[in-house]
Amino acid sequence: MTIDDYADWAATVAKVPPPPASERLAYLGLGLTGESGEVAEHVKKLLRDGTLDQAAMAEELGDVVYYWASLCATLGLKPSEVLAASKAKISARLAR
């Protein structure tokens, strides 16, 4: 499965509000923020306890990708192109 295939699938199963688009984007953006917070919580526990629940972290990273892919699909962006642009941006920064 490619990231583009995943985004197409995510767009079909996401339980998001119908248009207007702004509400759909807000819902997905809040979902992405919430899942990112769950990742941060595992990092906090690593700092506090010295251990990381690798399986739980992997699950949360998947949740992040789900909302990210759904946002890409909602905005009509092809995830593989977003990733390529990100790679090019970071590579240019590292080259400076």
Ligand SMILES: [Mg+2]
């Ligand atoms: Mg989660």
